[in-house]
Amino acid sequence: MSDRAASSDGGLRAACLGTLVRCDRGTYTVPSPLTYPHQWNWDSAFAALGWLCVDPRRAWQELETLTGAQARDGLVPHIAYASPRPLERLAPLLHRIPSLARFLPALVRSRYSPSPGWWGWLRGRDGRLRSAITQPPVAATAARMLFESTGDELAARRLLAPLSRWHAFLLGARDPCGLGEPVLIHPWESGRDNAVEWDAPLARIRPAVRVVPRPDRRYVDAAERPSDDHYRRFMTLVREGTRRGWPQRELAASGPFRVLDPAFSAILARAAADLAWLCSELGETRLAEAEAERGERVGAALRARLGSDGLLRAVDLVTEEETDALSCASALAAVAPDLSDRAVAAVARLVTAGALASPVGVRSLARDDPRNEPRRYWRGPVWVNVTWLCAFALSEHGFRREAELLRLRLVECVRDGGIREYFVPASGRGLGARDFAWTAALALSTLAGR
Numbered sequence: 363m364s365d366r367a368a369s370s371d372g373g374l375r376a377a378c379l380g381t382l383v384r385c386d387r388g389t390y391t392v393p394s395p396l397t398y399p400h401q402w403n404w405d406s407a408f409a410a411l412g413w414l415c416v417d418p419r420r421a422w423q424e425l426e427t428l429t430g431a432q433a434r435d436g437l438v439p440h441i442a443y444a445s446p447r448p449l450e451r452l453a454p455l456l457h458r459i460p461s462l463a464r465f466l467p468a469l470v471r472s473r474y475s476p477s478p479g480w481w482g483w484l485r486g487r488d489g490r491l492r493s494a495i496t497q498p499p500v501a502a503t504a505a506r507m508l509f510e511s512t513g514d515e516l517a518a519r520r521l522l523a524p525l526s527r528w529h530a531f532l533l534g535a536r537d538p539c540g541l542g543e544p545v546l547i548h549p550w551e552s553g554r555d556n557a558v559e560w561d562a563p564l565a566r567i568r569p570a571v572r573v574v575p576r577p578d579r580r581y582v583d584a585a586e587r588p589s590d591d592h593y594r595r596f597m598t599l600v601r602e603g604t605r606r607g608w609p610q611r612e613l614a615a616s617g618p619f620r621v622l623d624p625a626f627s628a629i630l631a632r633a634a635a636d637l638a639w640l641c642s643e644l645g646e647t648r649l650a651e652a653e654a655e656r657g658e659r660v661g662a663a664l665r666a667r668l669g670s671d672g673l674l675r676a677v678d679l680v681t682e683e684e685t686d687a688l689s690c691a692s693a694l695a696a697v698a699p700d701l702s703d704r705a706v707a708a709v710a711r712l713v714t715a716g717a718l719a720s721p722v723g724v725r726s727l728a729r730d731d732p733r734n735e736p737r738r739y740w741r742g743p744v745w746v747n748v749t750w751l752c753a754f755a756l757s758e759h760g761f762r763r764e765a766e767l768l769r770l771r772l773v774e775c776v777r778d779g780g781i782r783e784y785f786v787p788a789s790g791r792g793l794g795a796r797d798f799a800w801t802a803a804l805a806l807s808t809l810a811g812r
């Protein structure tokens with residue numbers, strides 16, 4: 363490596379660390395200080411991998427804080443809210459007094475929408491306010507990586523039961539018909555909020571929420587965020603779930619929005635296999651067996667519905683139709699441990715030279731899809747976590763050359779585009795939130811050769 367490259371790697375490392383530190387809230391990491399001021403689920407798993415490069419104790423703590431927000435039924439929420447500020451503490455009380463409830467929006471206005479009241483003031487095990495939906499379960503895979511690098515048995519052991527209960531929830535309440543894959547009940551659960559796959563299932567939701575607070579657009583251009591129409595439907599699903607008291611099994615069996623996401627399922631298949639490995643390393647045989655069985659169940663379900671082109675796609679369970687879109691979800695399916703060589707080879711082509719390839723990483727939507735919007739959130743841009751997960755998946759399946767190419771693109775992307783939330787595929791321009799934690803964390807991890 364030339365001196366110049368070495369010194370610019372050093373500069374990038376320092377910049378990434380600066381972002382992680384600015385996003386650090388002591389025991390967890392916010393995705394971005396201005397746009398996302400709470401703890402998010404898969405963001406924290408990625409942040410842990412960044413902390414691992416500089417402070418392993420802090421990395422373990424990230425995952426422990428995340429699982430602390432777990433609900434009684436095992437769900438680990440997609441958002442665990444930061445402690446309310448003094449005035450916000452009054453919100454749950456005001457909510458009960460109809461004549462005062464109208465002051466609520468003013469109290470919680472400044473931070474993020476939806477605020478905790480939208481979910482019905484739910485609390486996790488640790489007392490934090492939380493959402494009622496989940497997100498891709500990357501945490502067990504992050505835990506395995508932390509353990510392989512630190513060997514900290516005590517820290518790992520604390521995570522086994524909560525992670526296993528979460529996986530059990532995903533294949534229990536969230537798989538009421540025994541499909542072998544968890545049913546997602548809100549687009550936010552996929553982590554790819556406004557992906558084109560969700561357009562058709564969302565089109566059936568009649569927007570009952572008309573005025574939606576959009577603090578997200580205070581710091582990010584409206585053209586780079588989901589539209590108001592998307593938000594009305596997102597919030598209608600939340601309001602309806604809260605009105606019904608979030609009956610998870612019922613919503614997964616007959617709710618208004620029900621989809622299978624190959625990315626989420628594949629991440630779960632990998633997570634269960636990784637947790638099985640971790641449990642068996644720590645002598646927890648019973649848990650290890652249960653997790654291995656879960657991983658195999660999801661893997662078998664995915665293999666059974668591979669398309670003729672070797673790729674997996676999302677399914678709308680209300681119409682039982684497969685989406686026509688080719689998105690990064692098909693690429694992320696390779697995260698599952700047991701896929702055929704043919705299926706992994708199809709993904710390898712797709713992300714390095716095919717419709718999802720770009721000079722700065724993996725596109726969120728095929729380049730020639732007429733719905734592609736290169737600047738709008740999950741409808742076209744490149745996201746660093748997607749590129750990183752694809753590189754990880756390909757390398758685990760033995761496609762080392764392709765994995766290395768993606769890693770090079772990832773580092774170039776962040777070096778040239780900045781530590782931003784997402785990137786225009788053709789130009790590499792950074793967009794969305796600034797000081798974005800998973801971009802920093804995964805660039806750090808890649809630079810460290812992990």
Ligand code: 2M8
Pocket residue numbers: 393398402403404405440550552553554555578
């Ligand atoms: C985005 O999602 C949130 C809702 O969960 C939002 O737009 O407000 C997604 O990119 C999601 O994947 C991510 O976890 C979250 C925080 O970075 O932001």
